[in-house]
Amino acid sequence: MSAGDLAPAGGLPGSDLNLGPDEGLNEPLEPQLGHDLGISRVRGKKRRREWVQLLIDALHYRRTQIGLALFLFIVAVAVVGPYVAPYSPSEFIVAPFAKPSSIAKFGGDNLGRDVLTRVLYGGRSVLVLSIIATAIGMILGVSLGLFAGYARAAIDDVIMRLLDVLLAFPQIVFVLLLVSVLGPRLWLIVLTVGLSHAPRIARVARGSTLEIRERDFVKAAESLGVSRLKIAFTEILPNITSPLLVEFGLRLTYSIGLIAALSFLGFGLQPPAADWGLMINENRIGLIIQPYSIFVPVALIAILTIGVNLATDGMARAMIGIERDTGAA
Amino acid sequence: MHPLAKIILRRLALGLLTLLLVSVLVFAATQALPGDTASAILGRDATPDRVKVVREQLGLDRPVTAQYFTWLGGVVRGDVGDSLVAAQPVTQLLGQRVVNSAALVFLAAIISIPLSILIGSLAGLLRDRWFDSVTSLGSLALAALPEFVIGILLIMLFATQVFRIFPSVSRVNPNVPLSSQLDVLILPALTLVLAVAPYIIRILRASMIEVLESEYVQMARLKGMPERIVLQRHALPNAVIPAIQVIALNLAWLAGGVVVVEYLFNYPGIGSGLVDAVANRDVPVIQAIVLLIAALYVGFNLLADILTILVSPRLRTGLQ
Numbered sequence: 001m002s003a004g005d006l007a008p009a010g011g012l013p014g015s016d017l018n019l020g021p022d023e024g025l026n027e028p029l030e031p032q033l034g035h036d037l038g039i040s041r042v043r044g045k046k047r048r049r050e051w052v053q054l055l056i057d058a059l060h061y062r063r064t065q066i067g068l069a070l071f072l073f074i075v076a077v078a079v080v081g082p083y084v085a086p087y088s089p090s091e092f093i094v095a096p097f098a099k100p101s102s103i104a105k106f107g108g109d110n111l112g113r114d115v116l117t118r119v120l121y122g123g124r125s126v127l128v129l130s131i132i133a134t135a136i137g138m139i140l141g142v143s144l145g146l147f148a149g150y151a152r153a154a155i156d157d158v159i160m161r162l163l164d165v166l167l168a169f170p171q172i173v174f175v176l177l178l179v180s181v182l183g184p185r186l187w188l189i190v191l192t193v194g195l196s197h198a199p200r201i202a203r204v205a206r207g208s209t210l211e212i213r214e215r216d217f218v219k220a221a222e223s224l225g226v227s228r229l230k231i232a233f234t235e236i237l238p239n240i241t242s243p244l245l246v247e248f249g250l251r252l253t254y255s256i257g258l259i260a261a262l263s264f265l266g267f268g269l270q271p272p273a274a275d276w277g278l279m280i281n282e283n284r285i286g287l288i289i290q291p292y293s294i295f296v297p298v299a300l301i302a303i304l305t306i307g308v309n310l311a312t313d314g315m316a317r318a319m320i321g322i323e324r325d326t327g328a329a
Numbered sequence: 330m331h332p333l334a335k336i337i338l339r340r341l342a343l344g345l346l347t348l349l350l351v352s353v354l355v356f357a358a359t360q361a362l363p364g365d366t367a368s369a370i371l372g373r374d375a376t377p378d379r380v381k382v383v384r385e386q387l388g389l390d391r392p393v394t395a396q397y398f399t400w401l402g403g404v405v406r407g408d409v410g411d412s413l414v415a416a417q418p419v420t421q422l423l424g425q426r427v428v429n430s431a432a433l434v435f436l437a438a439i440i441s442i443p444l445s446i447l448i449g450s451l452a453g454l455l456r457d458r459w460f461d462s463v464t465s466l467g468s469l470a471l472a473a474l475p476e477f478v479i480g481i482l483l484i485m486l487f488a489t490q491v492f493r494i495f496p497s498v499s500r501v502n503p504n505v506p507l508s509s510q511l512d513v514l515i516l517p518a519l520t521l522v523l524a525v526a527p528y529i530i531r532i533l534r535a536s537m538i539e540v541l542e543s544e545y546v547q548m549a550r551l552k553g554m555p556e557r558i559v560l561q562r563h564a565l566p567n568a569v570i571p572a573i574q575v576i577a578l579n580l581a582w583l584a585g586g587v588v589v590v591e592y593l594f595n596y597p598g599i600g601s602g603l604v605d606a607v608a609n610r611d612v613p614v615i616q617a618i619v620l621l622i623a624a625l626y627v628g629f630n631l632l633a634d635i636l637t638i639l640v641s642p643r644l645r646t647g648l649q
Contacts, residue, residue, distance in 0.1 A: 165350040168623040170585020177358050180607040180615050257475030261589050264477050265604055280481065287497070288489050298481050302474055309473030
């Protein structure tokens with residue numbers, strides 16, 4: 001949902017006064033155990049990459065732990081589900097919209113297929129498609145943002161103005177516009193969801209790049225005559241991984257919502273596929289007689305998105321912690 | 330010219346340019362891409378002759394740029410062509426839907442904005458107390474939920490399983506004014522409220538905390554000003570300013586958020602109209618709705634920029 005464009009879960013990275021210990025030539029952050037207290041920076045230990053450190057720090061937060069647990073639960077359902085499902089997802093087991101019974105634990109769907117089985121099969125598509133869509137968006141958005149942020153002002157301006165045009169479309173409208181032309185194809189949905197993320201991710205990547213490009217280690221590399229493209233990917237990119245990781249989590253939350261919504265609207269997965277979004281659409285008319293056929297997939301989508309968002313918020317908080325530690329005190 | 334007027338004019342011009350590029354994109358996506366509209370309308374069994382006739386009817390045999398300018402000229406005059414499915418002018422088809430959607434978005438906005446300003450500033454005021462923790466986690470969860478999930482949970486809670494207070498499907502009687510059938514609006518509007526409120530709450534909480542720590546609030550307190558007046562006169566007005574952008578962005582989001590919510594509740598607005606049009610490949614209707622939504626999006630953002638400039642003293646005086 002585009003309303004989140006303004007604020008990644010924890011706000012944009014720190015002040016312009018960042019004169020921290022990572023000022024050396026691409027020197028990774030030092031491990032900061034116990035940063036919550038703002039003390040005891042452990043020296044001499046193995047240095048970790050910034051984003052690894054962020055993940056470790058984020059795990060200190062209860063919300064990250066809960067979020068990760070919820071996410072892993074859904075991943076487990078999606079991965080293991082098909083192996084433990086009692087029936088085949090296309091088998092007709094009971095009467096349409098049959099109530100839960102010993103044969104079908106969550107009852108039957110609109111055609112009398114087992115809801116539990118279809119739920120166990122229906123997680124993979126949402127999960128895989130939204131991860132791919134987010135990855136496409138990240139690759140495009142980060143490349144564009146890095147390029148714009150490290151290019152000359154005129155080029156930067158042109159790129160960002162053009163991206164503003166894409167920002168004028170709410171994401172779901174953008175996807176529907178392209179679906180209306182080429183038809184509801186899965187690759188198209190994944191690609192357009194990714195594309196619709198790109199300008200939003202590019203803004204974040206550009207913002208972080210603008211901060212880093214003024215640092216000494218970038219200037220040093222420039223004076224050594226390293227090519228700008230190489231500087232962008234080897235000096236700047238490794239130093240903006242934290243905000244990008246947070247952005248990835250945020251975009252993944254939205255991807256899941258978008259992909260599920262598109263299936264719900266009938267433009268994503270097509271029958272007879274077992275997919276949570278599609279299940280909600282198919283069983284909608286049976287809501288009053290057989291609520292389980294809708295509630296179970298709805299609840300699983302809810303758990304998935306809340307899990308990802310909680311973990312993302314944990315990372316955003318940890319990032320602010322890192323910023324504080326490396327900032328000019 | 331007044332420097333403020335100059336800036337506003339510049340923003341307006343940029344907004345118009347963006348809209349022009351948006352129209353190019355909409356047109357290019359719907360008419361210039363390989364998927365041929367004529368064969369799309371006629372289906373797979375269409376004979377080549379039939380396709381040719383329809384292509385000529387639609388003017389698809391003319392150069393693309395000529396088609397674009399004819400179309401754009403129509404848009405400017407308020408004529409976006411005829412629906413391919415309903416065989417009537419798009420404007421006539423969409424008129425009532427635009428009114429319905431506007432009513433829905435308006436209702437959602439007038440509930441969500443004051444409510445989330447109140448909750449957000451309270452959370453900021455009661456920082457780290459239980460109220461703050463509950464709203465923080467609640468808005469984090471709500472912000473994560475796709476709007477159709479929120480909508481379905483609301484339907485289960487208020488229309489089918491637990492209580493049966495509101496209709497689960499918004500059957501709008503077109504012969505009666507919308508104001509006399511408000512019950513069909515409640516659940517869709519509530520869904521939209523819950524979808525946008527978390528973002529406004531979050532920004533207000535953050536800016537409230539910042540304002541409360543500012544020197545002028547401390548000064549006011551040190552002067553012995555009663556806390557109520559400090560909040561009313563100094564804290565709240567300044568805390569709302571950074572939220573204007575977010576509120577406008579959320580209003581803009583509402584313009585797109587209606588798509589899924591209207592479809593879910595079967596509410597006859599532009600959102601469900603877009604879903605129908607996409608399913609039927611009704612190109613003129615798709616173009617019109619997408620352009621309208623994008624125009625609203627650009628318009629709300631423009632409004633936010635201008636309002637922010639007008640209400641923040643630092644920006645206003647910095648110009649002179």
